[in-house]
Amino acid sequence: MIQIAPSMLSADFSNLREDIRTIEEGGADLLHIDVMDGHFVPNLTFGAPIVKALRPHTTLPFDVHLMVTNPADYVEEYAKIGVEYFTFHWEVVPHAHRLIQAIKSTGMKAGVSLNPSTPVSLLEDIASDLDLILIMSVNPGFGGQSFISNAVKKVQQARQLLDAVGNTTAVVEVDGGINLETAPLVRKAGATMLVAGSAVFGASDRADMIRQLRG
Ligand code: DX5
Ligand code: ZN
16 A cells, blocks of 8 residues: 655645645645754754644644754654654664654654665664655755655665565655656555655646555
8 A cells, every 4th residue: 555645845835724635635645744954954944833733734644754953852842743753864863773762652653764875774773663764765955856766776675674674564655756757666666655745736636646646
C-alpha cells in the first residue's frame, strides 16, 4: 500500500486550512510538514506554533520533517501537539540512537532523513529501531526542484537494510521532485510513502493527482 503525503510547503500559506481540506478530501494519507530553521537549510518556514494551530483542522496524521540543526530540543513540543512521525536529519545529530529512543518514548514514530550525499549504509546499526527512513531526492530547502536519480538506488538500499534486520513495519519515504514520471520509479524501488509538494498543490485536480501518484 502506497501512502501519499502532500507537502504543505507548496500550499498557499495565506490559506492553509482550505488547502489542507482539499487534499484531505482528495484522499491524502498524511500531511507532510517541512519545518526549516534557516541554518540547516537556506530557507525558513514555520515551527511548532503553526503546526499546533493546524492540528484541530484535519484528521490527517502529521508527518513532520525537521530541517533544523537542533531537532532534539523539539521532541516534547511536537509530541504534545499530536504528531505521528517525527523525522530528523542524520547529518545534524551525533547521538541518533538516543534521539530515536526519546522520540519513541513519547509515542511518536521516529524517522531519519538522509541528504542526497549521505549514504544509506550509515543507518545499519539503527535500522531495527527506526519507524521510517526518509530518502531525500533533492537537496532539502525548497519545493519544486528536480529529482536526483541516485535516490532510486538509495530507496532499494534502505528497503534491503530494513529487510536484513527483519524490520518489516518501517516505512521508506521519498521526498523531492516526485511527479508522475518519478513516482513509478521510486514505487518500484520499494518506497511506500511518497511526498509531493508542487505536483499535488500545482495540479488542477488534486484528488486525481494523488490517485495517480499512488499508482
Ligand atoms: C524540500 C522539502 C520537500 C518539498 C518537496 O526540502 O523537504 O518536502 O516540499 O517539494 P516538491 O514535491 O515540490 O519537490
Ligand atoms: Zn520534506
